[in-house]
Amino acid sequence: MQIDVVTIFPEYLAPLRAALLGKAIDKGLISVGVHDLRDWTQDVHKAVDDSPYGGGPGMVMKADIWGPALDDVCTDETRLIVPTPAGRPFSQEVAHEYANESHLVFACGRYEGIDQRVVDDAARRVRVDEVSIGDYVLVGGEVAVLAIVEAVARLLPGVLGNPKSHAEDSFQDGLLEGPSYTRPEVWRELAVPDVLRSGNHKLINRWRRDQSLARTFERRPDLLESLPAEAFDKHDRAL
Numbered sequence: 001m002q003i004d005v006v007t008i009f010p011e012y013l014a015p016l017r018a019a020l021l022g023k024a025i026d027k028g029l030i031s032v033g034v035h036d037l038r039d040w041t042q043d044v045h046k047a048v049d050d051s052p053y054g055g056g057p058g059m060v061m062k063a064d065i066w067g068p069a070l071d072d073v074c075t076d077e078t079r080l081i082v083p084t085p086a087g088r089p090f091s092q093e094v095a096h097e098y099a100n101e102s103h104l105v106f107a108c109g110r111y112e113g114i115d116q117r118v119v120d121d122a123a124r125r126v127r128v129d130e131v132s133i134g135d136y137v138l139v140g141g142e143v144a145v146l147a148i149v150e151a152v153a154r155l156l157p158g159v160l161g162n163p164k165s166h167a168e169d170s171f172q173d174g175l176l177e178g179p180s181y182t183r184p185e186v187w188r189e190l191a192v193p194d195v196l197r198s199g200n201h202k203l204i205n206r207w208r209r210d211q212s213l214a215r216t217f218e219r220r221p222d223l224l225e226s227l228p229a230e231a232f233d234k235h236d237r238a239l
């Protein structure tokens with residue numbers, strides 16, 4: 001998978017090459033290009049923004065800078081992703097969608113966003129997604145790109161050591177993951193739940209499912225409501 005990021009803060013994307021992603025890049029599973037938007041400016045001040053039509057606070061990033069940058073970076077295969085608080089919610093399901101793509105381009109907006117015509121024009125040639133990683137306002141899209149790329153990259157075959165670990169991911173079965181434990185057996189007088197040391201895998205799986213349902217019910221009842229009835233077995237319903 002080829003990932004390209006266009007940003008005015010290329011150094012913000014340095015963590016992409018660290019740790020898990022660094023290994024994926026070394027293995028050739030992912031190649032990452034980070035491009036400085038200012039390379040497409042023509043003026044001596046390298047201006048990338050201007051005041052908004054219609055007035056209002058802040059600055060808007062210019063279409064006549066973004067357009068040429070995306071023309072150079074995007075191909076016919078590109079899925080263009082624009083992180084914005086006004087976007088559709090990013091989720092594990094969307095991460096799986098993106099993991100099937102061959103070329104992701106991320107446009108990082110700063111200030112009050114990017115002139116809408118950039119998205120409208122790009123949509124004539126490539127698939128464009130405006131996505132949000134949460135209902136809060138960051139200063140720019142770079143942090144969202146780091147989050148999205150990490151969520152996508154870990155789904156790629158060969159990136160994670162143990163491919164089975166996706167199966168236990170939170171949200172994989174639509175529920176939150178329950179609690180985990182490891183040695184020592186007792187720590188500050190807190191003992192690991194006996195069932196986990198019983199070796200009875202049927203009981204262990206049942207206990208884990210109950211913990212997952214209870215945690216989801218308590219913290220994210222919305223996830224339970226969005227699951228179809230057949231997602232629950234008769235034991236679940238008895239809870």
Ligand SMILES: Nc1ncccc1[N+](=O)[O-]
Nearest residue numbers: 083084132133134138144
């Ligand atoms: N929440 C956000 N704030 C600023 C830019 C992008 C954002 N997002 O969620 O993708």
